Amino acid sequence: MKIIQITTFYHPVTGGVESQVEEIAQLLTEKGHNVKVFTTNSSRQGHGKIAQINSEIKNIPVKRYRTLFSVSKFHKIAPSMLLGLLNEDFDILHVHGFRKFEVYTALLAAKLKGKKVVVTTHNPFTTNIRSQNLEYLVKFHDLTLGKIFSKYLDKIIALLPTEIPILHDKFNVPEDKIQVIPNGIKNHFWEKIEFNKQKFLNKILEKSDKKPDKNNWDHVILATCRLNEVKGLQNLKLASDKLKNCLFLFIGGDDGYKKQLMSIYRNNSNVAITGSYILRTEIRKAYQIADVFVLPSLHEPFGLTPVESVASGTPVIATNVGGPKHVLSEDYAIFLNPNNQELWHKNIKKLLTNNDLRTKYIKLGQKDVEKYRWEKIIQRIIKLYEQLA
16 A cells, blocks of 8 residues: 655654654555655754755655644644645555644545545643643634544544544544554563663763763663653652652653753752653663653653553553553553652652562563554554555
């Protein structure tokens, strides 16, 4: 099949959606499908553009279309993408993101050419922090474009079952057009690799924008995410104040909040902030050096990094707002109100000091998240394509 994956941002822009699109494109290509990626030329930060319009990234052709203007940080308007789609030969258009301009561009192109369009929502319904103007725009969209046109999409992939009633009741999407297919992760997260953990940690700390006062720690508390207020890293302040012999390692690129985080933790000598991402191939090493993985997001659509952490054998404490509590299980993970700093402190300490609980969580968790292996997820996506084509 000829399939075009459509996303607002794509590499070198880094994020969960971008990684999912890349991995889907690579897996489809490996299975003999003809795959291209269409995206805008925008960066996530809202300033600067991706210089190379057309390129090839990891053997996947990428076409970028010029952003005419932005509705918000995450909503870019690139009208020329419609012409690009009309000039392409395809069987399936797969759009990543709901409430996106690209959805309606793809829908129009697919209907004009008699082809099919699939949308993965990436669950925007958990978002609870928006500017007032953007909140008005979202409500306006949901009452107009969303309500009128969403039912004409050939298939909507929801990441979580909790999205089904929203899509059905609020957007008039027939339930038989909705299919739940979660995000996927690569096999290597289950594979233990041999490396010098202290040397690896020292390398990360050396390149960090905020460095701790020493290299040797009793425990490592890890968060891997973009540095944005919504990820809730500021709510680990009390835990870092009280657990002085633990290193709190925040790995991620600046998404507009690094300066504030640096200020919040300026007096915490046990906090390291990288200010940049590390290679995906190195992320699994980071999980292996950690004793606890934390994701205190104010809201979280899915929560891919906690899944990766569990697969890697590192216990997880995550937000109870959004996806993680549905993606993982209370049998082997802890879910907390992101704003309750005392609870985060107590539960981090509990996981660090209770070896029996840690062992139980690791054993149960690694087995359960087997269902998120890409080899299982990609087959479900291909089957959906085949049913439509």
